[in-house]
């Protein structure tokens with residue numbers, strides 16, 4: 685583990701409220717084990733809070749009570765962070781890689797997250813007992829590729845909440861064919877965290893069917 689780990693920014697307490705201790709425990713576990721377990725690169729530790737934990741937590745107010753599927757959760761970003769921030773929302777984390785699933789399952793147990801289920805599968809193959817109300821994803825695939833993977837998992841009127849980089853608007857333009865085919869509409873690109881976070885977060889939000 686590198687010795688240059690970012691200290692917790694003051695805004696963390698605002699974003700997690702009374703769940704801050706759980707967020708701290710998860711972040712400490714990620715700092716302690718993330719590099720060794722291939723979940724996060726060493727270069728990320730100096731920006732673990734600003735670039736990763738808080739960058740995901742700022743999305744929490746976009747979620748509604750219901751069932752949210754986080755596709756390609758990896759280290760738990762954003763799925764576990766959102767599940768910590770929003771105990772009123774149920775989450776299913778969909779991740780195909782065995783060692784990442786093992787990490788996610790351990791974290792759910794250790795942190796006592798009763799609102800999270802972990803499923804080992806690819807989004808295009810997974811069979812869920814219930815249709816999702818919302819889907820989240822971060823750093824999994826381009827918007828046009830995510831649409832066919834995620835839209836079939838959503839109920840009519842469900843919503844995509846996809847964390848994206850600076851190219852979000854261009855990704856929307858490149859997805860015209862998939863938007864039509866999967867009846868994705870009311871697409872907007874949101875910028876979150878301005879004036880609050882060091883790194884702003886861009887989100888593509890869209891309705892399905």
Ligand SMILES: C[S@@+](CC[C@H](N)C(=O)[O-])C[C@H]1O[C@@H](n2cnc3c(N)ncnc32)[C@H](O)[C@@H]1O
Pocket residue numbers: 755756757758759760761762778779780781784805806807808821822823824833
């Ligand atoms: C670059 S990592 C990002 C992980 C995490 N979302 C983050 O932001 O740190 C991409 C993740 O998506 C998962 N993934 C790739 N293709 C997938 C698919 N078809 N369905 C579900 N997950 C997938 C990978 O196993 C990996 O954990």
